[in-house]
Amino acid sequence: MANSQFSLKGRVALVTGGGRGIGAGIAVALAQAGAELVIADYTMALAEEGCASVKAAGGKATALQVDVRRPESVKAMIASIEMQHGRLDVAVNNAGIVSLGSVTELTVEQWDDVLDVNLRGVFLCTQAEIDLMRKAQFGRVINTASIAGKTGFPHLSHYSASKFGVIGFSNAVAKEVAKEGITVNALCPGIVGTGMWRGETGLSGKWALPGESEEASWERHQASFLPQGVAQTSEDMGQMCVFLACAPHVTGQAVAVDGGFSL
Structure with missing residues (x-):
């Protein structure tokens, strides 16, 4: 990503669920492209872990705690970003959870937990992020979905439902904000060893x-x-996020990074 057309120098980027795994890989890639990072996670310890990864790669990052299920927590996160940076250019809504169980084994609590974080959380974050991005008439929102949002997997009906929802939500919002300098896309990781x-x-x-x-x-x-x-690797996901953050005319898409698994 050394090509200047993929530079994020001067941009402020947020990654939720950025403490470990795919989120940390995305954060490092954005930082290496020149962005200043805000790493948000469910605990401050996880957020600080993500910041350490970014700083070890030579980037700048600050940590925030957020519970993406709670509107007041998400609003506080965005308010803190506006106060510290005055803007938000790139937002990767990556926070997510998974559990396993056949449809007859799943409890209502498992269903609600996965949908609350994976879909409600994406809605709340996107909503708050776009409010701030509209002030600059510029923004890149990238919502982490999954290949399980394109095809169902056994024992993952609730997870697939949440990720299919992320794809549909992202496509709809992209059309709402298409003339405001804001793009919205879904990233669909394939098989990543997390x-x-x-x-x-x-x-x-x-x-x-x-x-x-x-x-x-x-x-x-x-x-x-x-x-x-x-x-695939978390670094692969980071490379795609850098591309989407730099692509002004790619919006409403569900982009798979999956080694050729899906169409």
Whole structure:
């Protein structure tokens, strides 16, 4: 991303859920492109962890605590950004959670938890971010969805519902603000080796064949799901976010970074 057309120098960028995993990778990529970062996460400790990743890569970052499910918390986050920076140019609404269970096993609480963070949280953040971006008639909103928002996966009906919702929401809002200098897109990660997939409680553990190790299951799913045969990385997601943050005429899209899995 050294090409000057992908420069975010002078821009202020927010990443929610930026403490670890995909969010941290996105934050580092935006910082390396020149943006000054605000890392927001559910706890200040996680937000500070994300800031440390950005600073280790030579970038600037500040930490904020936010509960994306609560309107007052989201409004306080945006107010703090406006007070400290006077603007918000790029917002990556990445905070998300996942749990696993068949449709008959899922509890109402599991359904509500996932929808509250993954979809309600994206709505509340986008709403507040656009209010601030309108003052400058410029903004880039990137909402993290998933390939599970393009095709359903077993044991993830609630997660898929939330991510299908993020894609539809992003497309609709993009059309609302299309003439205001603001773009809105959805990022759809494929198979990334974070908590949703890895470990005995992740998908590679849950979907392991009898006698198959979690590691072997992880390798098998990469080979079977992905035409390229290899998982994607948080750095891959960061590169796409830099592109979307610099692309004035790409809006309303659900962009998959998934090694050729989806159309």
